[in-house]
Amino acid sequence: MNARLDLDLESPWMNAAGTLGFTPPERWDWPHPAGAWVTDPISLSPRSPADNRAALSFPGGALVHSGLPNPGLNAVLRRHAEAWARSPLPAWPHIFGRSPEEIHGMVLRLEEVEGVAAIELGIDDDCPAEEALVQVDAALGELPLAVSVPLARAGEPWLERLSRMGASALVLSARRGTLPDNEGRLVSGRLYGPALFPQVLVAVHALSQSLRLPIIAGAGVYRPQDGEALLKAGAWGIQLDTVLWL
Amino acid sequence: MIEASVQLMEVQLAGEGLVGGRIPCPPRMALKPGQYLAASAPALNDTLPTTLFPSQLDGDTIVLAPPLPAAWLPGTALKLRGPLGKGFHLPPAGRRLALAALDTHPYRLLPLIAPALAQGMEIALFTPLIPAGLPPQVEVLPVQSLPEAPAWADYLAIDVPASGLPGLRARLGLKPGQVPALHAETLVLAPMPCAARAECGVCAVKTKAGWRHACQDGPVFDLSTLELE
Numbered sequence: 116m117n118a119r120l121d122l123d124l125e126s127p128w129m130n131a132a133g134t135l136g137f138t139p140p141e142r143w144d145w146p147h148p149a150g151a152w153v154t155d156p157i158s159l160s161p162r163s164p165a166d167n168r169a170a171l172s173f174p175g176g177a178l179v180h181s182g183l184p185n186p187g188l189n190a191v192l193r194r195h196a197e198a199w200a201r202s203p204l205p206a207w208p209h210i211f212g213r214s215p216e217e218i219h220g221m222v223l224r225l226e227e228v229e230g231v232a233a234i235e236l237g238i239d240d241d242c243p244a245e246e247a248l249v250q251v252d253a254a255l256g257e258l259p260l261a262v263s264v265p266l267a268r269a270g271e272p273w274l275e276r277l278s279r280m281g282a283s284a285l286v287l288s289a290r291r292g293t294l295p296d297n298e299g300r301l302v303s304g305r306l307y308g309p310a311l312f313p314q315v316l317v318a319v320h321a322l323s324q325s326l327r328l329p330i331i332a333g334a335g336v337y338r339p340q341d342g343e344a345l346l347k348a349g350a351w352g353i354q355l356d357t358v359l360w361l
Numbered sequence: 362m363i364e365a366s367v368q369l370m371e372v373q374l375a376g377e378g379l380v381g382g383r384i385p386c387p388p389r390m391a392l393k394p395g396q397y398l399a400a401s402a403p404a405l406n407d408t409l410p411t412t413l414f415p416s417q418l419d420g421d422t423i424v425l426a427p428p429l430p431a432a433w434l435p436g437t438a439l440k441l442r443g444p445l446g447k448g449f450h451l452p453p454a455g456r457r458l459a460l461a462a463l464d465t466h467p468y469r470l471l472p473l474i475a476p477a478l479a480q481g482m483e484i485a486l487f488t489p490l491i492p493a494g495l496p497p498q499v500e501v502l503p504v505q506s507l508p509e510a511p512a513w514a515d516y517l518a519i520d521v522p523a524s525g526l527p528g529l530r531a532r533l534g535l536k537p538g539q540v541p542a543l544h545a546e547t548l549v550l551a552p553m554p555c556a557a558r559a560e561c562g563v564c565a566v567k568t569k570a571g572w573r574h575a576c577q578d579g580p581v582f583d584l585s586t587l588e589l590e
Contacts, residue, residue, distance in 0.1 A: 136560045155560060164565035164572060170409060170554035177408040179554055181562035184572065308408040337406070360410055360555050361401040361440065 122233055122259045122283050122329065123205075126150035127346060131288060131333045131354035132209035132235060132263065133183075133305075137195045139202035145355060146339050153207045153235055153354065154191070159217045161187040169302045171294045176308020177357065178294045183211070188221055196228050205232030207261065211239070215253035222256045233259040233283065240265050240291050244273035251280060259283035266290040266311065266334050269318035277328055284329040287318055289356060307357040311335030316348055323349025362443060363389055369437045370422065372429065377490055379427035379466060381416060386423050387441065394418070394472035395448030395518075395548050395581040399556035400439045405432050409554045410442070416468035416492075418475075426468035445557050446580050449546050451476055452516050459514035461487040461507055463521040463532060468492060469548055470520050474499060485510065508534025517545040519584070523566060523575070530589050537590060545584035551575045 129151045130140070136155055143149045165182025172178075185191065188210075199206040208225055212218035218236065225231050236254040238247045247264075254260050262277055263286035277285060289305040296302050312335035319332050332345040333354035342353040365387035375381045392398065392415055399410035417424035433439075451458070451473055458477045460470040467488040474496060477484055484499045487507045495501070502509075510517055511533060521529060526549065533541060553576040555561040564575035567588040573579065 133561060134555070134559050136558065164562045168552075168563045168565065170552040170563050172409060175408075177554070179409075179561065179563060181565075184562035184565055309406060337408070357408055357554070360399070360558050361403075361407060 122261070124150035124352060127350070127352040128342065129153055129207070129352060129354055130359055131356040132156050132237065134356050134359050137185075137191050138198045139204050139206065144359065147342075149204055150352070151205045151207050151232060152202070153209050155185060156183045156209050156211055156237055157185050157188050157191050157221070158183070158211060159188050159221055161185070161190065167296075167300070167302055169296055169304065171296060171302065173294060175310030176306055178292055178302065178304045178306055179357070180302055180304025188224060192224070192228060196230075199228060199230035202230055206230045207233045207235045209235040209237055209263065210254070211237040212250065215249050218250055219253040222254050222258070226257050231258065233261055235261045235263050235286060237263045237288075238268075240267065244271060248273060248276060248280070251277060251282060255281050261286050261331065263288045263333070266315055266318060269322060274322075274326060278326065282328065284331055284351065285322070285326065286331040286333045286354065287315055287322075288333040288354070290314075290334065307334070309335060309337045309341070312337070312341050316345060319345050319350045320348045362445065363387065365390065365441045367439050367441060369433055369435055369439060371435050372433065373424070375427045375466070375468065376493060377466070379468075380429050380431075381427040381468065382425040382429050382433065383422050384425065384439065384441075386418075386421055390423075390441075390444065392418060392423060392444040393448035394451075394476075395469070395546075396444040396446050397553070397580065398441050398443035399445060400441050402430070402433060402437050402439055404438060405430075410556050412553050412556065413441075414469045416471045418472050426471075427466065442556065446576060447578065449473055449518050449548070449581050451480075452544060453480065455480070455482055455516045457514045457516070458482045458484045459487065459510040459517045460484065461504065461510065461517065461519045462489065463504060463507075463519060463529070464525045465520055465522060465550060466490055466492070467520065469550075470518055473518055485514065504532075507532055511535070511541045511543055511545075515543050517541065517543055517584075519545065519547040520550065521547060523549050523551040523564075526566075526587060526589055540585050546581050547584050547587065548581045549575050549579050549587075551580070553580070
């Protein structure tokens with residue numbers, strides 16, 4: 116598996132995009148050391164918060180909807196690139212874009228930034244498979260590429276093409292869901308919590324048999340033993356999400 | 362910012378079905394009015410931290426403003442992180458303090474009362490409900506009287522949900538674009554799931570300088586800096 120050689124992790128544990136901000140963590144509250152840190156999602160242009168942003172709990176987890184607000188790539192680099200360069204942890208900027216040109220431009224820019232060890236490309240729930248593959252192609256450059264897809268898409272056939280294209284890893288990230296808010300309005304957002312662990316475990320187990328690509332489990336891990344079970348089931352890395360906020 | 366483990370000492374019925382509580386104040390935890398703690402109960406498998414505001418600070422214990430999670434009972438072990446965010450700035454030379462709880466209860470404003478009384482301030486509380494144990498020096502007024510506050514007070518502390526910001530100027534009796542002639546600060550109540558860990562954006566507040574995060578740039582903002590229209 117040549118792709119695996121692209122990525123170099125001293126420890127399989129890291130955070131999920133959106134959980135530790137744009138600067139490397141000053142502290143890491145987990146029994147196992149971190150092998151990398153992933154930035155909050157970054158778009159090329161500044162992006163405002165969603166109007167209906169929310170954080171709603173349900174038995175077994177929580178829904179968080181923010182609209183992925185961020186100041187845009189230029190502002191992120193202006194404010195934080197020095198910290199990325201100084202950090203002992205390799206940085207994986209998580210990027211997302213509206214077009215392949217936009218994504219390609221962001222990757223070229225990030226290749227020049229010290230401390231960046233890999234790119235994580237976010238593919239959203241609604242992106243058609245062909246479009247997702249075009250985005251992946253646009254993100255392939257000198258740096259290893261981890262493609263992040265929602266857990267709900269783990270069984271889609273297009274994922275088999277990622278390895279041949281040159282992607283370095285597949286990240287199974289938080290899936291979307293919908294809950295009523297306090298006033299009964301339906302809000303859609305990312306789901307987090309231990310309720311997702313059985314789903315990510317079955318997906319990792321299946322994909323590790325069929326996919327020639329390192330798999331990073333990025334949902335549902337709230338206890339060290341959950342992550343260890345995923346590693347035993349074939350995961351190459353583990354991303355922690357809101358457990359890092361507790 | 363420090364981290365500490367404590368046990369919930371008691372839960373308190375605060376009226377109107379609201380439940381607050383009390384915890385021991387961890388050593389070196391210098392929580393100020395308007396600041397908050399991020400708390401979780403490890404035994405209850407929390408997914409997100411709970412935001413805790415003080416309603417009374419007496420040095421040894423912290424009385425927690427409602428609401429608390431229904432699953433928290435006396436003795437529940439809590440992991441705390443704080444103090445977080447920016448709190449209120451009671452002016453040292455202030456003479457008349459107005460407190461206003463808009464579309465919410467007044468408990469998060471109550472920690473301002475003791476230091477205000479200590480410096481001899483007169484206090485008016487504009488509130489939809491009267492909390493128990495209020496000192497007799499505090500005059501309680503209906504929220505509808507709030508337009509009187511800017512002319513009387515020299516410091517105004519407001520607690521309002523983020524959804525209430527667009528109408529706030531009118532509720533203060535001000536015209537569009539008009540700035541109150543007194544020092545006014547606003548606790549903007551918004552969900553703060555990452556509690557300053559991630560800039561997750563859920564608590565984003567629009568200010569005249571752009572979007573800011575209530576969890577780390579607030580939750581208390583100078584009213585004149587907020588984009589209210």
